[in-house]
Amino acid sequence: MSATPRLASANVYENTVSQLTTRQSQLSKLQEQLSASKRVLRPSDDPTAAGQAERAITRMARVTSDQRALEVQRNAVATAESTLRDASTAMQSFRTLLVQAGNTSLNTSDRTDIAQQLSTLRDQLVGFANTRDSNGQPLFGGLGSTAEPFADVGGTVVFNGITGQAGAGENDIPATLDGQATWMDVPTGNGVFAMARGNAAAKVSSDAGQVTNPAALTGHGYSVTFTVAAGATTYDVVDTTTNTAVLSAQPFRTGQAIGFDGLSFVASGTPASGDSLVVSPSTKASLFGVLDQAIAGVRDAGNTSAVAQGVAQGLAQVDSALSRLSATRGRAGDLLNRVDNITDRQDARSLQLEADRSRAEDLDMVKALSSFKTQETAYSAALGSYAQIQKLSLFNYIS
Numbered sequence: 001m002s003a004t005p006r007l008a009s010a011n012v013y014e015n016t017v018s019q020l021t022t023r024q025s026q027l028s029k030l031q032e033q034l035s036a037s038k039r040v041l042r043p044s045d046d047p048t049a050a051g052q053a054e055r056a057i058t059r060m061a062r063v064t065s066d067q068r069a070l071e072v073q074r075n076a077v078a079t080a081e082s083t084l085r086d087a088s089t090a091m092q093s094f095r096t097l098l099v100q101a102g103n104t105s106l107n108t109s110d111r112t113d114i115a116q117q118l119s120t121l122r123d124q125l126v127g128f129a130n131t132r133d134s135n136g137q138p139l140f141g142g143l144g145s146t147a148e149p150f151a152d153v154g155g156t157v158v159f160n161g162i163t164g165q166a167g168a169g170e171n172d173i174p175a176t177l178d179g180q181a182t183w184m185d186v187p188t189g190n191g192v193f194a195m196a197r198g199n200a201a202a203k204v205s206s207d208a209g210q211v212t213n214p215a216a217l218t219g220h221g222y223s224v225t226f227t228v229a230a231g232a233t234t235y236d237v238v239d240t241t242t243n244t245a246v247l248s249a250q251p252f253r254t255g256q257a258i259g260f261d262g263l264s265f266v267a268s269g270t271p272a273s274g275d276s277l278v279v280s281p282s283t284k285a286s287l288f289g290v291l292d293q294a295i296a297g298v299r300d301a302g303n304t305s306a307v308a309q310g311v312a313q314g315l316a317q318v319d320s321a322l323s324r325l326s327a328t329r330g331r332a333g334d335l336l337n338r339v340d341n342i343t344d345r346q347d348a349r350s351l352q353l354e355a356d357r358s359r360a361e362d363l364d365m366v367k368a369l370s371s372f373k374t375q376e377t378a379y380s381a382a383l384g385s386y387a388q389i390q391k392l393s394l395f396n397y398i399s
Helices: 009-036 047-101 108-129 179-183 287-299 304-361 365-390 394-398
Strands: 150-153 156-159 193-197 204-206 222-229 232-239 244-251 256-260 263-269 276-281
Touching: 047 108, 047 287, 047 304, 108 150, 108 179, 108 287, 156 179, 156 287, 179 304, 193 204, 193 304, 204 276, 204 304, 232 256, 244 256, 263 276, 263 304, 287 304
Parallel strands: none
Antiparallel strands: 150 156, 193 276, 204 263, 222 232, 222 276, 232 244, 256 263
16 A cells, blocks of 8 residues: 655645746746847847847948948038039030130120139139038049149149049948049040141131041141132141141132041131141140130130130030030939949848847737736736645644
């Protein structure tokens, strides 16, 4: 016959109190999680989840830092784009005044006044080229330092920066633009060849010229010399690079097109014997050099042919300079579009990282509330049963 185990009252009370303490601890932990809305309050709660949440938080902080830096770069490029817009407006004003200067009814005093207005616009453009962002960095310094990239030395603007532009990264863009390509790389003439009068007193001028047959171009220099004999005007064309004749004794009348070796230009005026036009291959000049040349052509012109030549050449080169500004402005616009794309991508990444963090450490409120109610009910029942058990003592019956 097996013996019936006996449980002392003290053991029963001790076990019951231990279970009550455990339930109270569980209830307290649930209450703490509900208050913080987090399932993982400390790494010991769930080391794996805590590690995942920490990695997500670190990556989100990096994204936030990248976005702050990108916003600074966005502001710098937006300022550069706005500056280029203002520079283009100033160049259009310069072009309008240059056209006005070509009016044959103007006298020397009138052209001097126009030249002064042109000089003011030229100085304004130098200021645009040295514009800085909100942090004091030059916008057109290229790869250079924080010093002013453009200096006006003795009436000639020089570029002191470093040619080039930093490349764009996965999450950033360059905050400066290439000043050399923007302001110092304007082709002279029409971009292929340049026209000029052979001597200051010449009474003949030309337009900027055009290319009629690219395949026939030689890249050589030419001299077009006029001869007047017996009331007839003729011209000879000599290739000054090879010192060979191209055309000889060709009849000339004002306003006619002169063409050879794939190029053509319109000559106007009443040339005297020995007057000449010079055709030279296009080279590179600074935007400011182009403006200085146009200003000098208006201010120092000795006759109407000089004015016409200066205006025609100036307009062609101002248009080339405007194209350079427009190209750089387009590049700035591309960078701003890239910023928008990066921002959208980073925002999506931040949402994904926040979701990863939430899954790792956040609390399922519905599940937690249900568990809390269950634990609370169980704890209340345990307290009630414990109170009843305390009364089950032999001494209570004896008494």
